[in-house]
Amino acid sequence: MPRCSHCKKWIVGGLRQEELRFCSVQCHEDGFLCKLVEGIDDEFVSKTVAEFHSQPCSACDRNGPVDLYVRHTTTAFVIHFSWKDSPKVCCRRCGVRHVLNGIVWTSFFGWWHFPFGVVAAPWQIINGVKQLISLPDPNCPSPELTRMVKLDLGNRHRM
Ligand SMILES: [Zn+2]
């Protein structure tokens, strides 16, 4: 049985990239795409991240910096249950609104399923609150934003 080239877990199926195999999209991104970025000039990478960080907000057209904000939600009705993390790149104002929107949504619509809603709704609300407590520092790009830009560079580098 093959092992994941990144986390070394035994896998059935999974993703294949050249002679490497990965258990999940996450491992593929971390193990393959991030490796590609290592081949690109460090200075170029940090310049690209910095430029991305300081662009104006695409949601409200105000000046940046922008960062990555995630709307964590669950949606539950008796027989339906789903959960979702929707990242958005925007300024702090829009970002806080985006995160709050997820908390409010989950508080109203996230509970009405047993057991998933009851277990997952508090989890997603906590994720939202945690994000509001530690908002990204406007002076430097967050690790999540940096990772996103690097993945994008890795993807482009592969072409
Ligand atoms: Zn893996």
Ligand SMILES: [Zn+2]
């Ligand atoms: Zn904005």
